[in-house]
Amino acid sequence: MKAVALKLVLRSWWRNKTFSIISIVSLAIGIACTNLLAAFVIYEFNIEASNPDKDKIVYMAQDSPMKSGEIVSYIVGQIPIDLKEKYTEVEDYLRFSAINCKSVTIGDKRYEPILITTTDTTFAHFFKYKVLYGDLQDALSAPDKAALSESCARKLFGDANPIGKIVQIDLADGGMRYNDEVIAPSRSFQIAAVLKEYPQSYIRFDMLTGNEQEYHGGIALLKVSASFDKEGFAKKIKTDGVPTLQQEKGSYHFTSLQDSYFQHYTQESIPYIVRSQRSLLLIGLISALLILLIACFNYINLSFSRILQQIRIVHTQKLMGATRSEINSQLFLDTFLTVGIAFLLSLLIAHDLVPAFNRIMSGRITTGFFLNSQVLPFISGLILVLSVIPACYMSRKISNLTDSNYRIFFTGNKKRKIVTALSIIQYVISIGLIIGTLTIHAQLRLVQKKGESYRNLVEIGNWMGGNVNVSTIAAELKDKPGIASITRAGGSILYAWLRQIIIDNKDGSETYHSMVQYMGEESLLKTLDIQILQGVTPEEAIRKYDRPVYINQRYANILVPAGENPVGQPIQQYDKYFDDGTGQSCTICGIVSDIYINTLEEEVMPALIYLSDASAKNFQMLYVKLDEKRKKEGMEAIRTVWEKVNPSEYFTYVDVYAGFMQRNRKTTDMANLLLMYAIISIFLTCFGLFGMALYATEQRTKEIGIRKVNGASTGNIMLLLLRQFAGWIAIAFVIAVPFTWLLLNRWLEGFANRVSVAPIHFLLGGLTVLIITLLTVGWHSYRAASGNPVKSLRSE
Template sequence: MKAVALKLVLRSWWRNKTFSVISIVSLAIGIACTNLLVAFVIYEFNIEADNPNKEKIVYMAQDSPLKSGEIVSYVAGSIPVQLKEKYTEVEDYLRFSSIDCNSVTIGDKQYEPVLITTTDTTFAHFFRYEVLYGDLHDALSAPDKAALSESCARKLFGKTNPVGKIVQIDLADGGMRYENETTPLSRPFQIAAVLKEHPQAYLKFDMLTGNGQDYYGGIALLKVSPSFDKKGFAEKIKADGVPTLQQEKGGYHFYSLQDSYFQRFTQESIPYVARSQSSLLIIGLISALLILLIACSNYINLSFSRVLQQMRIIHTQKLMGATQAEMNYQLFLDTFLTVGIAFLLSLLIAHDLIPVFNRIMSGRITTGFFLNRQVLPFICGLVLILSVIPACYMSRRIANLTDSNYRQFFTGNKKRRIVTALSVMQYIISIGLIIGTLTIYAQLKLTQKKGECYRNLIEIGNWKGGNPDANTFAAELKNRPEIASVTRAGGSILFAWLQQITIENKDGSESYYSSVQYMGEEDLLQTLGLQILQGVTPQEAMRKYDRPVYINRRYADILIPAGENPVGQPVSRYDKFSYGDQANDPQQACTICGIVSDLYINTLEEEAMPSLIYLNNAGAKNYRMLYVKLNEKQKKKGLETIREVWEKANPGEYFTYIDVYDVFMQRNRRTTDMGNLLLMYSVISILLTCFGLFGMALYATEQRTKEIGIRKVNGASTRSILFLLIRQFITWIAVAFVIATPLAWVLLNRWLESFANRVSVSPLYCLLGGIIVLAITLLTVGWHSYRAASGNPVRSLRSE
């Protein structure tokens, strides 16, 4: 009987090749997309899943002294030590910082920069890394020793054991070094250990070394007792007067390791801690489930259609003595084979999509993670549900219906309610995803517009001192056609030091704002693409004022009284921040020469920072940061020119640069990741909907072949028959549009509320969502409908 059932199932598939292929392929795509997102969500929500200390580790943060309501993760180096000594709840501490690396030198070979993290010898008390070679404690106990990650060791030393080898780390200058500084520009490290990387790691590093005696601060983790109360402990140490960056006004905050993984700390760059976005994971998981719903809708709709075509065979089997159990077995076998083949195909699809998915979502999952004990039960459960539920439903229905009753149920007055509901749901999902994609991409365009001043802007700041320096290098680049402009500056634009502005409110309270200051030559504004909204040009300002300074619009909004013109006024009239106690403080002599457009250096979820831009050509000899604007059409050649001039001016020195636009967009990764995710799933949803429409249109035309022939014989035109066939699809889209539009509107507006600079949900995007789905439906359904409507009625009636 089992062999006969298998033969009948395969014959059924062969007779209905189109339905079978569409069912399997659409289900495979749905399962692959769902498994990818579910694996990603499980990966992110179970960071350090195999770490036995995970639940005992808390992350320290404190109130920001630079902006009211913000939290920073920087903790002074002495605070964790003090907490361990004074409070029994704290069992241990672990502090981290980083070393900026320009390049790695081994013998006579130079390699690209690596991520170097410094930490305490208590590292192994918090995180479990398998030591492949050497001794981890030894690597962290001396300032001239280090441990490498396995991937970094392979990159630098191949497959050989690197323990005992020496690497020379060329330190990044950062644009802050002056002629009389004596800090060494490179440091040798002896490799003392190699650590094996593991999935779901909280930390990211290439090289790990010990904190030195001059450790001032960074991020801090505490290992606490099981009874530790995060909120209560924060109140306790505040009452005890534990110092904060805000003195007595500030307080500490504590997060679990998992919560800190999703926490976004503004105005900080912490490269050695992995971060994720909980909102992106939730939206991604919802998108995956919606895609699975579309795939299952196709599967159910087409299964109904295929089973209907087999009704005569099924009833013939019953007449030949087949029992209901045998019929159920055949249906279950059909379903399990369909889902099983779709599942195997989904594994191949997921394997090929993982690199693309990781790039789009900034993920770290691998194919092997699908077999992890965290993911495998879900995948098996999903396959089981997809196999059992449809088979149970169809077997119960078929057992209670005759051939005529089944036709009446599926094609009679009930108008195929199940098929209609599933089809409308598909359209709702597709329209909603398209509206979401268009809106999020509009927000992404706004982000790109705010960062347009950084496009093709290259930052170079790793100088080794001596000659040639930044001035010589800048002179070599000027007047090259592929170089739009060159300017020298006193520091980095995106990695600038922040200072505090204190504003007294009307109720007597104080508000804090982060202020940023830049200094450079008179062509700094031109290179950064800043517009002068009010005031004089840089050239005129240099002639008119001894110490000219531009303020940005945000600075003016916060500090300049309404209706007052600040141009020509000393900046000290508005900015009460004390830069020093000397009477000859240069701040006091600076004159506002104009207001420029805002310069965004962080995410658009925040307002632009109030900024001061000082112009000073006389200080150019100390400017060690170089900004080069490349011509758009000659960007590649421009980079080659910079590299060529660098190698000529700095023989033997490794050349590195920062693409400022890329860094800015990376800081706005939440928008880009969300846009890429929804675009990917919108395309997939439309593709799956097309699969379903193709099968449904084929079935609808086949079932109405006789009706179409009779109508044509009685004088019906091709146009009227065509409209008759596609009318139900248009009705479904109209119903779906009415439901999807308000849902998308509400959800997207809630998401956009988190942005200080945001777009609105345009009615045009909603209309486009409906039009796109309608156009795709007409193209997909129209082809089948036109063939049926324009065919020879005599042939169709004869076949009937």
């Protein structure tokens, strides 16, 4: 009987092959999208899932001394030690910092920079890395020893055992003077251990070594007792006078390891700790579930097309002696086969999409993670729900349904209401995703506009000093092909020096702002495309003033009284705490446009730009603007000059625009995610429309023939068939607009610099779905309307 049931199912599929293919493919895409996002969300919300001490680890942070209301992760090195010694709630501590690597040398081979993290010998008390070779405690106990990650060891040493091998790290801050001592250009480490990486890790590193004896500060984790109260402990140590960066005004903050994974702190670049975005995960998961809904609605709607045939088959089987259980088994088999094949196909789709998905979402999942004990129950549950519920309903409904009952239910008002409701929901989802995609891409374009001055901008050198002679490189690059402009600067644009601005409020309180400071020669403004809003040109400023400085618009808004012209005034007139370390006065020579270096979620910072003449010797960075049409030639010229001027130095550079966009990854990832799912939703909706249009025209074949015989034109019949779809879209549009508007405004509230939700985006969302629907349904409508009416009448 099982073989007969399978044959009947396959025969039914073959008779309705168009609907069967659409149903299976739609379900496969929906399941693949849902599984991808579900696996990603599970991965991110279960960071360090295999760590037995995860719930006992807390992350330390404190109030920022640079800007009121902000929090920083930097913890002075002695503080975690003092907390462990004085408070029983603290069982252990772990501190992190980093070594700035410029390149790696092994023997006579040089490799690109690696991520070097320094930590305490208590590392193994917090994170459970499997040691493949060597001794981790030995690697962290000696200052000249280190451990490598498995992937880094393979990259540097191949399949050979690296234990005992010497790795020379060329330091990015080599040659810099610190505490009256010049830092050595390189350090040598003996490899003492190799660690196996594991998924869902909180810490990221290529090389791990011990903290220096004079550890000044960095990131700190605490292992605490089960009774630890985060807020209560923060209040206790504040009362006890534990020092902060704000002295007695500041407070410490403690968060769980999982919560800290989703936190981002202003002006911090912490490469050795992995971060994620909670909002991106939630919106992504909702998008995936919406896609799954569309796929399921397609499946339900298209199932109506072959139910009548199934009823007739069931009745025939009853006459042939088939029992109710055998009929139910056949209907169960039909549904399970559909979902099962769709699931297997979804695995192939997901496997192919994982690399692209990881690039879009900055994810770390692998295909193997789908079989992880965290993900497999969800996937299994999803498949069971998609299989069991429809199978139970279909077996109960069809086995009790007569041919006349079918015609009453599935061709009457009740069926139309179900199809209409499901179709409208599909349209609501598609319209909402399109509107969301358009709005978020508008926010992304705003980000790109704010960073436009950085496009094709290359940063060369090291703000910490080093052996790179940027002045010689600048002279060699002059008039080279592909080079639009060159300027020298005293520091990095994206990693500029910050200073605190203190503003006295009328109520006696103080407000802190972070101010960014730059120094460069007169061509700096031109190369960085910074516009002068008021004041004199750089060339005139250097001739006119001994120490000219530009302020940006944000600085003027905060410190300069309204209506007052600050040009020509000393900077100390507006900033009483001003001190650039020289004790000399600076004169404001102009106001320039704001310089955006961080995410647009934050207000732009006030900025000072000091100008120096070309003879100054404190230039450490070189900025090269490449010609848009000859970028490749420009980069080749830079590399050639570098190798000529610095033959012993590894060539490194920074794409400033890419760095700025990376800081705005939240917007970029969200835009890419919604674009991907909007396209998929439209694709699935088209699939469903194709099947529904075919079904609708088949059901109305006789009606179409009668209308044509009575003189109806092709256009009239097409309008008749298209009218109901246009009505559904109109209803869906009315429903989608308020919901989408509320959600988008809620998301945009997180940005200090943001776009508005534009009405044109709503119109484009509805119009896009309408046009796609008309194109998809119109083809079927035209075929039905232009056919021979005699054949249409004979079809019944």
